[in-house]
Amino acid sequence: MDPSRKRKVRFVVALSVAVLLAGALVYTSFSASSEARTPSQLMTSSEKGKVYKLTGKVEPGYTRKGTTTYFRVRDRAGKGSVPVSYDGTLPDPFREGREVIVSVRRQGEGFVGEKGSLITKCPSKFTAEQNKT
């Protein structure tokens, strides 16, 4: 095979590999992702066993039993709220009225938070870092 044909073949092979990998990437990202939901959206429809990314504000009055915290997450601007139970230490900025993001799964009437997925947003407008547990 002369060099220039060899180069064309190499280029086509490389491009095909790149396209295949990109395709695999795109496909797995859609199947491995969890949808973002607000509390009202979760209240209206939620599939059992599916993981959702819940965002909202922590309602006042949460309780702790052992290592588990029981709190309610309210819509950022609205009335809907859902109960969440989360096992594990809370991030340092966790407070009533703060915005949180937590991956939850429905269990009965309430939701169970996935371990390590609770993120509390820093209160200042310019956030230096979001804080995970």
Add this chain to the structure above:
Amino acid sequence: MLIAGKACLILVLATSLYGIAASLYGARTGRREWVASGRRAVYAVAATTALAFVILEAAFLRSDFGFTLVTTHSSTTTPAFYRATAVWSSQEGSLLLWLLLLSLWSSLILFLTRRRLREIAPYATAVLLGFAVFFAAVLVFLETPFQQASPAPAEGMGLNPLLRHPSMMIHPPMLYSGYTLFAVPFAFAVGALITRRLNADWIRGTRPFTLAAWFFLGVGIVLGARWSYSELGWGGYWAWDPVENASLMPWLTGTAFLHSVMIQERRGMLKIWNVSLVLATGVLAILGTFLVRSGILDSIHAFGASTLGVPFLALIVTMIVGSIVLVASRASDLRSDHKLDSLLSRESVFLLNNLVLVAMCFVIFWGTFFPLISEAITGEEASVGPPWFDQYTVPLALMLVLLSGIGPVIAWRRATASNLRRNLLKPALAGLVVLAVLAALGAASEPAALLMFGLGAFVLAAVSQELWRGVRARRAMSGDAAPRALVQLVRRNRRRYGGYLVHAGVSVLFIGIAASSSFQDEKEVLLKPGQTATVGAYEVTYVKPTADLKAAPNGRLEKIDFGARLRVTRDGEKVADMTTVKSYFPSLAPFLGPISRFFEGEATSEVGLQAGWRRDIWTAIAPDIGSLRPRIEEGDKVFSGANLSPEQRDAFLGQALTGLTRSYANDPPPATFRLIVSPMVTWIWIGALIAFLGGLIALWPPPRGARSRVTAGYAAKVGREVRIPA
């Protein structure tokens, strides 16, 4: 002073606009005095921005609460170091710092190239000043740091306690230095494309800045990871958080660029790659700056929440479109001088290196922006988590380490079997031996980590082999003793040996990451004093609680610490005594009760960390102050009702708080502990240090008289490419 500050920024904006006009006019008409005037405009911008910055710093240092920014980010109880660095903890102050650094580096490069790169420099000046115009305009019209607070309050809100750590204060200047230094090769690439001067001159002229950018951005990223590990209460160093990813992406393409340019300098190949990589790095640097402060990735609904979203997006789109147009229209000037001869060659390995780094950047980009992408495609906003990122970045990282061992030693153009054997056999054997030994010791349960250990050993062996051969050759020539030969060797070949050291450091870093993420033991437990928990091979006992009031330098209460003393043992032998606390900072919110406000402000974890060569023991505590609530509420009522003078109030408050801390210490409720045993975390930081040391060596100018040899072929090429201006 506020007015002086505002005036400085307006002056910066006007001078930058003038500088752009002067540079472009001078470039088009060939009149050098206008180009020089444009250059001087850059110096003026730097000086004026520095003045504005000094005004702001002075206000912070003297706690001038007439400045809104000082009121919202500092207080009289903030220690001096944090008052000085609080300037850039705010949106406005950080943008001003960005502008300052940009103008300083721009002044430096233009000063250093004032007699060279004459055709490119005016356009580069215009691009750099273009960035200055953007940031100055944002500072003047949208987010001014010189907002007046009237009436000026007596006390400020204080610096967010999470930021009260030296790393967190050095981290932004390091990152911004990285971003702004990348603007320099970006600007010169644009100038080179416009003027079609696409030989390696613009690359060589800006190389120190590219290296420095790589260095500072890398340091900033590692500092952020270290801060996350040792200061935050979760015990990890990397979360694939959008903010982390935003800083990593330009670093990856910048690394690719630094490698790829070697191929252009030596063989005139990969020209399109090089301009594309540096332009992409510039775009990603601005994207990184924007992502951190826009809030668009928390929730798409917050896009409009920040006023900066639209202007930054406009800048990024302009940069992307402009870059694509420039590269496409200059494609004929970017043709390679040579073609790839063989897949087994240094050119090929470097090309593969480019592909792997760009692939990694693409994966991170896709995962970071997935919420926006999925909403655009499916209408549902969805996000991917760390497992998805790991799935793709781990194989790519393995490939990267492998290539970093092969690249420096494989022959140019076409590697023969004997060349490969001579350079790679012993290191490959070393890697295989390490792999086999560790597999026998049980590491085969984590194949990716095992493979990384083997590849890391391969790279370290390859680097050692090169050092050994170089020292031996030098000794044969000069008869020096080995240490002196080593020093002389490195001095005369800083780029090469600095680079080897960087590769070695990166291998050590990846070994540390592989070990600490794959073989970690973690536990969350509720413990009463006296109880013990087992983590991995260690037993951790909650010995006793601690509760203290901590005063600020000016005598007022800074925070209340509730924590624990722990004892760590292994097989009955004491390993360490550790302390971990949670600090509660008072809130200034007026609606809170006088006692409860001490428990409703920010809380930070003081992590207990026992670092070691083989493993780290990490602990954090979440004390249960719920049991104190009844007494706190009672105290609130008593204090609100009582009629006291300020001194009496302070005195009684002190007593009440001391009583609370004592009651916690005497009868503590069970506390939740997070305990982690992570192998080889220290290797991550050491690997990073070695890599950055290598970067410094590569950056350092060579001693006079030790210039690199110019080959005849290269000299002929220079003769061909020099154009006489019409």
